[in-house]
Amino acid sequence: MLAGVNVAQTAALARATAIPVIASGGVAGVEDIVALRAAEAGIAGAILGRALYDGRVEPGAALAAARA
Numbered sequence: 303m304l305a306g307v308n309v310a311q312t313a314a315l316a317r318a319t320a321i322p323v324i325a326s327g328g329v330a331g332v333e334d335i336v337a338l339r340a341a342e343a344g345i346a347g348a349i350l351g352r353a354l355y356d357g358r359v360e361p362g363a364a365l366a367a368a369r370a
Contacts, residue, residue, distance in 0.1 A: 306328050306329075306330055306334060307325050307327070307328040307329050307330075307334045307337070307338065307348070308328065309334075309337045309338055309341050310341075312325045312338065312341070312343070312345060313338075313341035313343035313345065314343075316341075316343040316344050316345045316346075317343050317344070322346035322347075323343075323344075323345050323346055324345070324346050324347045324348060324349060325338055325345055325347070325348040325349065326348070326349045327349070329348050329349065329350050329353050329359075330353055330358060331353065331358055331359055332359055332363050332364060332367045334348070335348060335350075335359075335364055335367040335368055336367050336370070339367070339368065339370065347368075348368075350364060
C-alpha cells in the first residue's frame with residue numbers, strides 16, 4: 303500500500319491480454335500515474351483510493367497526469 307505501483311508487471315499484463323487492465327494497489331502519487339502512462343501498454347486506469355483519501359494525490363493533478 304502506497305509503496306509505488308509495479309509498472310513493469312502491470313504493463314506486461316496489459317500487453318498480454320485484450321482485457322482492460324487497471325493498476326490496483328501501491329499508487330502513492332502522481333509520479334506513479336506518469337510512470338503508468340509512460341509504459342505505453344494500454345493500461346485502462348488506476349485505483350488511487352488511499353492516496354486520494356490521505357491527500358497524497360489531488361484529483362485534478364491525477365486527471366491531468368492521466369491525460370498528458
